[in-house]
Structure formats: C-alpha cells, structure tokens
Amino acid sequence: MKTKPLYLNDCYIHQFQADITEIGDDFIVLNETYFYSRGGGQPGDTGDIAGIVITDTKRDGDGKILHYFEGDCNLSSGQSVQCHIDWPRRYAHMRIHSASHIVEYFLFRHSDNQKFLSSFISGGKETSTYEVTAAITPEIVEKIQHDANAFIKGNHDILLYPDENNPDYRYCKIGDIVYPCGGTHPKNTSEIGEISIKVKGQAALGKQKIVTTLMP
Numbered sequence: 488m489k490t491k492p493l494y495l496n497d498c499y500i501h502q503f504q505a506d507i508t509e510i511g512d513d514f515i516v517l518n519e520t521y522f523y524s525r526g527g528g529q530p531g532d533t534g535d536i537a538g539i540v541i542t543d544t545k546r547d548g549d550g551k552i553l554h555y556f557e558g559d560c561n562l563s564s565g566q567s568v569q570c571h572i573d574w575p576r577r578y579a580h581m582r583i584h585s586a587s588h589i590v591e592y593f594l595f596r597h598s599d600n601q602k603f604l605s606s607f608i609s610g611g612k613e614t615s616t617y618e619v620t621a622a623i624t625p626e627i628v629e630k631i632q633h634d635a636n637a638f639i640k641g642n643h644d645i646l647l648y649p650d651e652n653n654p655d656y657r658y659c660k661i662g663d664i665v666y667p668c669g670g671t672h673p674k675n676t677s678e679i680g681e682i683s684i685k686v687k688g689q690a691a692l693g694k695q696k697i698v699t700t701l702m703p
C-alpha cells in the first residue's frame with residue numbers, strides 16, 4: 488500500500504499519529520507520514536515510531552515510504568502509533584535546503600561557466616558539486632555570499648506547490664527564485680539566518696564544490 492506523504496503539505500509537523508500498514512525486517516510502513524523520505528540531496532528523517540528508533544527514511548519504487556530501524560520491533564500491522572521526527576535535525580535540513588537554492592541562484596548570476604552535478608546535505612551544511620570550465624574564484628564566492636545573505640535578510644516568503652499538469656512534479660518559490668524541488672523548506676527566508684560559503688577543489692581538474700553552512 489502506498490504511503491501518503493504529508494511533509495509537503497506542512498513542513499513543520501513533527502509529531503503525529505498514523506497507522507502501521509506493514510512491518511518488514513528492518514522497516515515500518517505507515518498509511519501516511521510526515522517523515523521526509525531521502526531525495527534531492529536532502530537526507531531522510533530520523534526519530535521514533537512508538538519508541539522504536541528510526542535511523543533513516545526512504546521511498547521505494549511503488550510509492551511506499553520505509554521508516555528504517557535497527558534491532559527488534561515489537562509493533563504490529565494495523566496498530567495506530569505515535570510518531571516523532573528529530574525536529575532540530577530536520578529543521579536544519581529545511582533551512583540549509585532553502586539556502587542552497589539561493590546560493591545556486593547567485594552562483595549562476597555571478598558566473599556562468601559551470602553545470603550542476605550533485606548535492607548533499609549533512610546537518611547545517613550543504614555541498615554542491617559543479618562541472619566547471621572556468622574557476623569559481625574566491626572573489627566570486629565573496630560576491631555570492633554577500634548577495635545571498637542580503638537576499639535572506641529580505642524576509643522573502645517560500646512557497647511549495649505542485650505543477651499544474653503533473654502533481655508529482657513540484658516547485659519551490661523563494662521570493663522570485665523558482666526551482667523544481669520536492670524537498671522541505673521553512674516558510675520565510677528570515678528563518679535561514681546568516682550563511683557562509685566556501686569553494687573547494689581545483690577548476691583545472693574540471694570540478695569544484697560549493698559548501699554552504701548555516702551560521703550558529
């Protein structure tokens with residue numbers, strides 16, 4: 488049975504009640520969930536389901552969302568359970584995810600010699616890898632950091648919505664910046680706070696990484 492993903496309807500709900508529809512060797516499936524399933528560079532959520540520690544959340548090919556646990560599970564299918572998401576971790580993912588789109592927007596504005604390859608988030612840090620034909624210099628990084636922080640301070644609303652023709656395809660709109668995105672985000676850029684940006688790797692080798700970090 489497919490799991491109804493609820494995290495995109497409301498990114499802030501982190502405690503909820505749901506029904507278990509299946510229990511595997513190391514995973515629990517619910518009828519609906521607010522646990523974010525890994526994707527688009529954003530890690531799967533952790534937390535607990537009726538006290539069973541959840542270490543990761545992934546979606547399978549059939550639209551089922553699997554909440555992974557380690558060890559034993561004394562729960563059974565059909566049971567209604569109380570679920571908790573590790574909120575400080577997830578909220579950091581939301582903030583850094585929005586920040587990463589803003590950073591990319593200003594990267595492409597200040598230099599057009601690179602192609603996005605991949606990204607991943609870990610805690611309050613996001614790393615994006617680009618194929619580059621000209622170096623992302625420290626001067627460019629400085630400009631991106633300045634403009635991204637100025638934009639974040641502008642208190643722009645962040646909207647998440649599905650494509651008109653394909654509801655499975657979603658967008659994230661931050662002020663006037665629009666990205667195809669199925670991740671979770673805060674409601675306003677004011678929640679992101681200040682960020683810092685670093686560039687890693689050598690342009691001569693064809694690839695560079697931009698590392699964005701939330702400031703404490």
Ligand SMILES: [Zn+2]
Binds near residue numbers: 669
């Ligand atoms: Zn995104």
